Amino acid sequence: MTRLLRKVVEGIGQSEANGVHTGIDVIGDLAIVKFSHGSIQVRERVGEKILREMGNVKGVFEQEGGIEGEYRLRKLRHLAGERRTTTLHKENGCRFLVDIAKVYYSPRLSTERLTIAMMVRDGERVLNMFAGVGPFSITIVCRRRASVTSCESNKEAYRLHLENNMMNKVAGRITTINADAAALPDRLEGKFDRILMPHPSRADRYLGAARRLVADGGVIHYYRHISAEDFDQAKSAILHELREVQGLRSIEVRKVREVGPRWLEVVADLQLSRN
Ligand SMILES: C[S@@+](CC[C@H](N)C(=O)[O-])C[C@H]1O[C@@H](n2cnc3c(N)ncnc32)[C@H](O)[C@@H]1O
Known part of the structure; x- marks a missing residue:
């Protein structure tokens, strides 16, 4: 578990913490988190915690299942913060507009x-x-x-x-x-x-x-x-x-x-x- 993830799950029960299972992907100012188990309430608490701990994140989504289909899309559920799915991501000195719900x-x-x-x-x-x-x-x-x-x-x-x-x-x-x-x-x-x-x-x-x-x-x-x-x-x-x-x-x-x-x-x- 990364240091950031450990910080995010601090204070929620160990079993729920273990449910956050593949780390957090941050694309622009949106975070995507995957859970293997845990109630909706715990997931939303994790979402709120991510918003508090990661100052640059404005919206948090849960990825339900894998990345699927011809277009390789995620099925997302809103957890906390802003609901929009479009964002501007910076990588290797370039800038990319991304819609995390509609594109890979x-x-x-x-x-x-x-x-x-x-x-x-x-x-x-x-x-x-x-x-x-x-x-x-x-x-x-x-x-x-x-x-x-x-x-x-x-x-x-x-x-x-x-x-x-x-x-x-x-x-x-x-x-x-x-x-x-x-x-x-x-x-x-x-x-x-x-x-x-x-x-x-x-x-x-x-x-x-x-x-x-x-x-x-x-x-x-x-x-x-x-x-x-x-x-x-x-x-x-x-x-x-x-x-x-x-x-x-x-x-x-x-x-x-x-x-x-x-x-x-x-x-x-x-x-x-x-x-
Ligand atoms: C794994 S993603 C990689 C996208 C991009 N190279 C990246 O790194 O973000 C594969 C991409 O191929 C596109 N794709 C899938 N089947 C295709 C096809 N038959 N012809 C052209 N593009 C296709 C998908 O929509 C998706 O955007």
């Missing part, structure tokens, strides 16, 4: 977004197949002279991505498309030096499309949620999944984060051969 956003990926941005070289042509409100794409163009194409199927995330492009003054360097990533090989001209696939629960369905769009010598960042005891097991599982991909020079597998008990998010960086 996780502040736990900020390090990974910066890691990817630092891998990009000036002049690269980058495709982000699952762009959300733009945190990977915007972080890249804020740091590198690259051109990015962002694809997002959720209309609301696409709309916020366009607003975020303008707010970060990068609208001229990101082409933002509201489409199903499966349609990209038929819609896009030319090949990409780097393709991001940050949709870990479903990226496997789109690997064929990514393979058609990547340039010789290019890179695909393939994210997956893997059920495994440890990183070595997760690595074996993702390598097995990729065993039939043709034309690879190398694969490097990295751990991104833990997403649940015995569930890891990992990314395979696929380096394509030059013909």
